[in-house]
Amino acid sequence: MAQESALYTAIVNGNDKQARAATAEALAAGIAPMELIQQSMVPAMDEVGRLFEAQDYFVPELLLAARAMKSSLELIKPLLSASGQKMAVRVVIGTVKGDLHDIGKNIVASMLEGGGFEVIDLGTDVSPQSFVAAVETRQPQIVCMSALLTVTMPAMKLTIDALKTAGLRTQVKVLIGGAPVTRQYAEEIGADAYCDNAGAAVGIVKNLLAKEAA
Amino acid sequence: MPIGADLVLHEEPDPEQARNDGIVLGRVIEKTARRWATPLAIPLMDLRLEKTDLLACAGVPAADSEKYHFTSPLNESTIAALCAGETAPLCRGSIARNQALSYIASFPDLVPVGMAIGPFSLVSRLMPDPITAAAMAGSGVAPEDSDEVRLLWQCLRLAEAAVQRSVRSQIDHGARAMMICEPAACTAFLSPRQLKAGSRLFEQLVMEPNLRLKAALDAAGCDLIFHDCGELIDLMVEAFANRLHPVILSLGGSRKLWEDARLVPSDVVLYGNLPTKSFYSDGAMPIEEVVRRTTELVAHMKACGHPHILGSECDVLFVPEAREAILAKVDAMMACAA
DSSP states (O other): OHHHHHHHHHHHTTOHHHHHHHHHHHHHTTOOHHHHIIIIIHHHHHHHHHHHHTTSSOHHHHHHHHHHHHHHHHHHHHHHHHTTOOOSOEEEEEEBTTOOOOHHHHHHHHHHHHTTOEEEEOOSSBOHHHHHHHHHHHOOSEEEEEOOSTTTTHHHHHHHHHHHHTTOGGGSEEEEEOTTOOHHHHHHHTOSEEESSHHHHHHHHHHHHHHHHO | OOBOHHHHHTTSSSHHHHHTOHHHHHHHHHHHHHHTTOSEEOOOOOTTHHHHHHHHHTTOOHHHHTTOOOOSOOOHHHHHHHHTGGGSOOOHHHHHHHHHHHHHHTOTTSEEEEEEEOHHHHHHHHSSOHHHHHHHHHTTOOGGGOHHHHHHHHHHHHHHHHHHHHHHHHHHTTOSEEEEEOTTSSTTTSOHHHHHTTOOHIIIIIIHHHHHHHHHHHHHTOEEEEEEOSOOOHHHHHIIIIIIOOSEEEEOTTSOHHHHGGGSOTTSEEEEEEOGGGTTOTTTSOHHHHHHHHHHHHHHHHHHTOOEEEEESSBOOOOGGGHHHHHHHHHHHHHHHO
16 A cells, blocks of 8 residues: 555654654554554564565664654554554563663664564663563563673563562563673573663564474 | 783772772782883773763762763753863772872883773763664764764764873873773774775764874873774774774783784784683683683784784673683693793
8 A cells, every 4th residue: 555655755764854744644544453453564574574584784873763653643542542552562671670771671672573562661760570560560571681791681681580580480481681791691690581772672572482382 | 911900909908999009000000010021111091981981070979980970961051061170079989099000100100001992982981872873873963853863973072071181190190101991993883884985983073082092191191992892894903903003902802913013014013912801710711721722813823923922802800700710711722931
């Protein structure tokens, strides 16, 4: 459909004004909000992720695309709520206790939102107790933790331990990332997955969910 | 030599107190230089200080400065007042850094090295979403059309003034070389795709303020040590090496220094660049791998003949649970150069 194609193109090109206009046109033409998400937005963000993997796009292009996608979602979300529909998967994300760096976490949050997930961003300097409380109250399927500093990485383990202590660990998949974080570290602390770049986050979360469903 | 003051600082009974005590900090920096047998007395890479000093002029308490961001454009009178904050008191950390410089300057065999965040990297700490703002500017969005882009340019003015102030203050206290850290000047913040398409963003946000900084250092007889551990493209390395023309260029672990040597004038010493950020983990970076990488780097640098100081990709941070592992790997790295 022309409007969907325009929305797809606007998101891939990172043009928020065009994305919003295309969304408004599509909705006015009677296209269902969820259809816009599934037929235009998710494929567009998939394409952005592919271009990032191919090193044709870089972090700035990811963020512009995410911004365009968000401007579209602003029009769509109220309609979804009004119709009783909701995003299928909920993700809680935050930068761990003692760490105030939020750029990487924000990029991953944007990419996940663009991938069609509901994202609850707890911000930075998030204590293990706050992660536990968010899991208890918001019932996410995924918890994402970010740390930029080697000195704050141990808070990831503390958070996983806190989830275990609260009896919540088996309810969620835990994904960790950040500059000093490695796959080995993820395995050492009992995380379910490790992500070394924002572009890969959506795919990794989908894989985790697929494994869970299998 | 590693950039290792943080490791030595954490041998103090109260590291946080030592960080803010100029004499103790000076001793830590002296001890760091002597432990790794270098005349370069490199201080803590504490890149929070210029932001704290700048925000103090705006009435933001030091305890809140790290989390504080400007969220909307400022008026001209506010910008002018913040840029002219020369007489405002410095934070405890900056005062200690200056006192430590004076202490180091009393040793004729040591070079007192100052430390400051680069202007663009300071911008990245003043805004909640600097990458998107820069990407918008790089895609041609004018300040008149976007509050975010307008704030980006305003923050650059504030940041440059704050860094210039910090540098002047450190030179006044004896700094003979200045390490300027610009980790945000990298492909995560500045899109190579946009640069290839003709955007002048790298020039405007990174090179122009740093060239003015270099001119100020030259005028004061203070050498530039330029550090950028971000992901870089060749264009960036060439610009830093040839146009900023530092005495030492310190690059991150993602660069192959022996390949970068062709981009760098022979009178610019390359520093680095073992992946010390991974030293905490024996799984990710076993000691054998540290030795292998160091041996490879040393051999390649000897072969290419470019002046090189073996060192870390960034400052080597203390990690409580991994102190012994990190120290063992730093020692292994240095042993390869012996």
